[in-house]
Amino acid sequence: MEKIINLDEAKKLILECKNLKQLNDLRIFYLGKKSLLNQSMSKMAKLSPEERVAFGKYINTLKQDLNYLLDEQKNNLEIIELNERLQNETIDISLDGDDFSSASYGIIGGIVDEICNIGIGIGFSIAEGPEVENDHYNFEMLNLPKDHPARDMQDTFYINDNELLRSQTSPVQVRTLLSHNGEGPVKILCPGKVYRRDDDDATHSHQFMQIEGLVVDKNITMSDLKGILLLFARKMFGEKRTIRLRSSFFPFTEPSVEVDVSCYNCNGKGCNVCKNSGWIEILGAGMVHPNVLKMSGFDPKIYRGYAFGIGVERIAMLRYGIDDMRHIYSNDIRVLSQFKKER
């Protein structure tokens, strides 16, 4: 039987095709209406039945093989073309992505959240109260009668004889204690804005954020206070920190202490952060004064408590090395955007 097409030659030609147009021309040449293959089909009628079967089989195989080769090459060429196109679609991957970045919590808001979250984990609730307060709750109920010299520790914004902008969040403690009708336990953190008549400068602000903690229960000891202070100090400044208590005075606690944390910058060796002392003052604390318990309806023979107060701006300045408190209140996007990762 004569060979209509040299398959090897066809294969060679097909593989040599450089583009789809050439390949299509070849397809027409081999398999089109006018192709040898198609023309030879007309000879079929003249063949004997046996020959016709054999010839038909041959033609079919040939068609299949050609189709296979053509399709194969078409795929190859398509991939090559696609790759070329994709290469041409190359973009500058070094350019910035779309802005899906979140903003930041306020510097102060973020630290308040952090402290509250620590407290919540160990059973504290968050208590809040009015910022325009009565003298009665802000001072008198805290063992600070009118004209007590310790009132000079906090120069206060008065609105009238009785009302003032709270100078501390302690009145929230008083209000919470009163609401408990003499029944413990009470375990609260009181975050909030407080106001004192200080000129705004690098280290003072007439408005600042305070967080006070209060625990009142039976059998509370000063060692419990020291324990919780250490816990907060370590959560805030690192697990290697130690604390030191210094005797101090607050009208609403007795005994009262100032709390220093070992310097996180030099580990207590002395550096400019801790002014070479190895210690950094972070908060004030003490055992709730019996007069305060009594005035708030708790029997000091049954209940005792401890309290502590943190200045949040101070913590922020220490932690982030902020040298001027006014940055915190500027709402400068260049400042705020630095605190995205601090949650």
Add this chain to the structure above:
Amino acid sequence: MRISLNWLKQYVDIDEYSPEKLAEKITIAGVEVEEIIHMASGSNLIIGFVEERIDHPDSDHLSVCKVNIGNEIIQIVCGAPNVDKNQKVIVALPGANLPAKGVIIKKGNIRNQESNGMICSLLELGVDEKYLSQEQKDGIEILGNDAPIGDKNPLAYLGLDDVIFELKPTPNRGDVLSMISFIYEVSAVLDKPIKKSLESISFNKLTKSSYLVSSETKKCQRFAVRGISNIKVKESPNWLIQVLRSCGIRSINNIVDIGNYIMILLGQPLHMYDANKLSDNKIIVKEGISGEFIALDDIKYNLDKDDLLVTSSNQLCCLAGIMGSKSTEIDNNTKNIVIESAEFSGVQLRKTSRRLQLFSEASNRFIRGIDYTRSLYALDLAAKMLEKYADAKIIEEIVTYGNYDFIPTKITLSAKKVNDVLGTNFSTFAIASVFDRLKFKFNEFDGVFVVEIPSYRNDILIEEDLIEEIIRILGFENLQETNPKISTFGGYSSIQHKRKIIRDYLVSNGIYEALSYTLESKKSIGDFCVLNENKNCEVINVLSPMTEDRMYLRQSLIPSLLRSVNYNNFRKINDIKLFEISKMYYSNLEHEHLAIAISGNINNTKWQKGKVVDFYTVKGLVTGILELLGIDANRYSFIRIENDNMYYHPGRSAYLVCGKKIFGVVGEVHPLMNNKYDIKDTIVCELDLDYIFSLKNSITKFEAPSMYPSISRDIALLVKSDVMSIELIKSIKKIGKKIVRSAEVFDIYEGQNLESGYKSIAINIVYQDKERTLKEDEVLEIHNKIIKDLEDAFNAKLRS
């Protein structure tokens, strides 16, 4: 209060501690040492004698001196104008370190003249200039004739080899404003004995008092005076000048200095009157006097009727405990004096001092409370010192008003209570040791102490005060660090939780949390205050504000945020997204508000601009918040703001209302406000969070998505520009109730090809039933009905 360590050393042995260590121990025990001051410093100093001085041949201001330093004579070139021969001076020899000047002295050659050291001024030795006269500041220090030539410690000769502690006692520890009480403190803290006590004083002869004293007010319970005659006003002895200098007080004359010295030693302020200037021999403390008081400082003070005054006949001699009068002042010619030692009400003195902004060392001590058991001793000591240093000849007896008996407070305290409060295990013995160290008298039986509180510790009133003494003296390191006992459930309240949701949402969406001041300026108060239902409600101001910028309690957060926008704009930051949550004050109540301010573009990449923010940007944030809080959109609506609103663009702003309650506002800042706050197009919102927090959550009810196919139809309608799309949507939903699943605006067109005053609204309507497949013709019927209704109700024209 300043304390000299040289002075302290005379009473308590402190030699084993460096000043720094000593300060730390005292501070930890409760009396803060705020500053450690070295009076003067310098090494390799010596006292020299200028034997010869000649002008420097090559200079018009330098001198060449031959200085005898004991075993040799050296040449020094000196630039001081006051150097001369026969002076005793301080010489810094080569190698001397002068920290105040920051130099180390070397042998040198000054304009061809050999110089082997430096003759020093006190300034160069680091003495604070406030203790120096102009002469001392300008030239070298000239020592007295008694200065020993060749002595290697000239600072000691001058009493300047001293270290000073600046104490900052807490308000309850008025006692340490006296040297004697501070000695008790140091002795207890260091557990060291007190080496010497106050000398006892007796007089050979006292003259009968020529004065009568009394008090007509309860604010003065004790008052004593002593007349002293024939004194001589002159310079104080050196030691007294030095002691006062170390305490930060400049010497005036012997009389004033003695008063100051006794106040510092005993904590008892004394006041001296020129006896010849008193109108009468009856000295009476009074209140209820009004008028003017001319004080020592020549200033007229207006009196309040509550002020305490020391009077003689009608003469106002002293604003009690605060400042004397000009009319009874001691001067250089004073011969006879009256010394007053009294106890005045601290409460009243605090009031008067604060009102007049007049604080003195004396008033400071009275305010904190003095120890009156020392009052009469102070008068004895004053008399003795005046005898010695002011040649006083006639000393009168003391005349007193009031009761000077002292009955000490007694406090009963058990060791059990101490350990219960502290969580410690202190033995009875350890506790007793504290009282011994503090010199508190006590009895102890079976672990129960009865403690007598000495007169100078007026801060100790109850058991807890003593417990504080115990732990501060024994040391806080004795406290354990107990792990917290957890017997309560912690957590945020529902409102705190909602507030957190809002903050999280806004921060996640790229809005920064701002923090600004509650006190608002006079200029801005009232601006943007549109959520206040009582439009004319009064503003609340603080009494005597510090500045006009911080005067009122704010009623809206918007001015603060706009100032922040301006602040950032000014620094070339134009894309600004800020929010703040804070308390506002109006209608006599606090209201919690949330405000957002957005300016510039959003969704930017750095190299391609996003959308310019508009009303819809902030509206989207507001509806996003309400959705998160479970407040369904059908429970509130946006309505147009008043046409004449001065703060918001009337056409591009809306109130949020729920029923009749306006609980929020969203909109573009009014162009006039843009000018006032110097900002560009800014969109803001302000929400009444109190109200939003009071709304209940809508309940979540699950509904399975329909399994049947939906049919989507778009229509475009031409309507008048002021038609609100929400009305069209409402109408569509009303008519197609059962089978309209959604109807949403997908395009708005105004402008070219459209008649002015008209706009085209394109709406996509999706028809779908939950239970069956909708037939084409039933949808068509409803759809046509909807279009007909829109045409009728809104005069809309269907566009093809």
